Amino acid sequence: MQTEFDVVIIGSGAGGSPIAYTLVKAGKSVLILEKGPLFRPQYQNPQGLSDFKRDELFADSPEKRIRVPGVANQNEAFYSSHVEPDINDEPHIYRDPNGQDRATIEGYTAQVVGGGTQLYGGVSLRFTPTDLRLQSFNAGRKDLKNDPNGDVRYRNAMMDGDNPDRADDNIIDMRWIVQRELGGSNIFFHEVTIPPGKVEGTHQHIGTEELYYITEGEGIAYMRVGDDPATDKYPTVERQVMGLGNHEFKELPVKSGSIIFTKSGGMHGIRNPGTKPLKFVAFLYHTI
Structure with a gap:
């Protein structure tokens, strides 16, 4: 197994993947690290089941509490889905109109191979x-x-x-x-x-x-x-x-x-x- 690479890229989404593609075409050896799972469509899954046939907004985790130190919404309940990170592991901090810091997962799209492109690549917004x-x-x-x-x-x-x-x-x-x-x-x-x-x-x-x-x-x-x-x-x-x-x-x-x-x-x-x-x-x- 190869253990040395010219470039290591963290994340396989819309930022990391095009860079990896360009580097490989230029002859570089590239390793992409992605913390999320590989979602496969029905025809690629040995069980014949699609990983995409569910709502990415569905909160399938148990109730959790925000434990991020110093935020105004500490101890509030939250639920994560199968593609989102745990707020306590990777909080995004924003400042509300009252000047208080709050933890959120807003700004994330998906932690899967392909990142947010795996979700938004299949979005078809209603046209007029x-x-x-x-x-x-x-x-x-x-x-x-x-x-x-x-x-x-x-x-x-x-x-x-x-x-x-x-x-x-x-x-x-x-x-x-x-x-x-x-x-x-x-x-x-x-x-x-x-x-x-x-x-x-x-x-x-x-x-x-x-x-x-x-x-x-x-x-x-x-x-x-x-x-x-x-x-x-x-x-x-x-x-x-x-x-x-x-x-x-x-x-x-x-x-x-x-x-x-x-x-x-x-x-x-x-x-x-x-x-x-x-x-x-x-x-x-x-x-x-």
Whole structure:
């Protein structure tokens, strides 16, 4: 049995699995560690029973009590399901409107092989008739400039007022794919177009993780020094971070097929110094 690996990834969900896939394609040996069980559909289960034929919200554990020290809801009862962690083992702490800390499992999706993708991959939200004909419904309309269902344009996105990259024509386009049309509040997916010479400012993610997948064009991505050891070989530059002053970043060349992953606490941004549009899709999800 192999005991040494180039990379060890904790968690097999939407963050860990794409990274493992990319590393394996690059010739690296990868070990993924997942604390949850492997759920199998009916045709893969030797007993012919699907692990998915039950409600993931069903609380099948006995009544438990919150034992997390210092929280306002200590000793309150709770029940966990077969895919959620025990609050006492892995509490998420949030501060309520009264300034009190409380423990919760909100923010988790599933602790199984594949993470939340095992649940949300099978979600089919109810569409309205208009959702299925938005393109034809909006064809020829001239009143969509400020319409919340249309595309969005950002001037000087993720930049403070004194950022040297600011300019009146520094505008990027964003087309909401999931959050806008499906109503998701914790997960969103959108397509971004950065015209030639334009910039998305460097910024920090707190409580969210985001993946950029470049689909067209070439550009320069910025990742804070230390966020990803694999970027150490690239040039270091100083960039202004929205609301946080100047920090050192690695300057990464990107093109179609490139992936940039930013974990919670990480910093990133992207620039198009070329002559053709730079396009990417962004997938973001909340971790708290």
